[in-house]
Amino acid sequence: MTQEEDGRNDGRKRDPVGFAIAAGLLALAGAVARDAMGMGAVSSYAGIGPSAASWAVAAGLAALAAGTIVAAVRGKIPVPEQSDNAAVLTILAGIAAMIATITAGGGFIPAMALLFGLTARGFGRRALATDLGIGVVLGLLVYLGFTKLLALSLPQGPIERLF
Incomplete structure (x- = not known):
């Protein structure tokens, strides 16, 4: 040893x-x-x-x-691994897209769809359309759970006003 x-x-x-x-x-x-x-x-x-x-x-x-x-x-601090800068930038783009969508009045559900889709892309998944669809479904479930069950308000856009 x-x-x-x-x-x-x-x-x-x-x-x-x-x-x-x-x-x-x-x-x-x-x-x-x-x-x-x-x-x-x-x-x-x-x-x-x-x-x-x-x-x-x-x-x-x-x-x-x-x-x-x-x-x-x-002296046991691990040496950091090399980062994938493209992946990090894609995830940051997802966060920026979420912020921009909410700021522009697009609402919570589209913002979460963009965040989910771009984060999945950053982690290496290449089915962006499918991931955006999954993001819409997850965003809708979270939106309904928070607004209807917990009576909390989330940013509303055209889609959220339907509920």
Whole structure:
């Protein structure tokens, strides 16, 4: 067994990138915790208020930061793989198309169809028309679930006004 396999850090360099990532995670945890403190003490069922989820997220981010620090001290931060820039840009285009569609008044369902179709394309699927159709069906199900069952409002466009 080599030193790398048994987890010892005998002479290996600590990873400064890991410490930078941990600092970012801690900063994000602090920002979420500060936001949770500003939510007030309104409590609902069983004494759990609206800030409970924010506190859980802040604690999770802090735990991830601690784990990242341990990995950086041990020199165990993995080397990132090469990214597929075309795939990343296609997924970002899907997010931009979703935002543009909602901003232009196109509605939730077409926006989700574009997001789903372009994200599937980014992950390597080549049946864009089929994926847009699947996106329409999923968008419709989510729209109806949120607006009719949960009585929450989502952005409306011409299609959503039919329901």
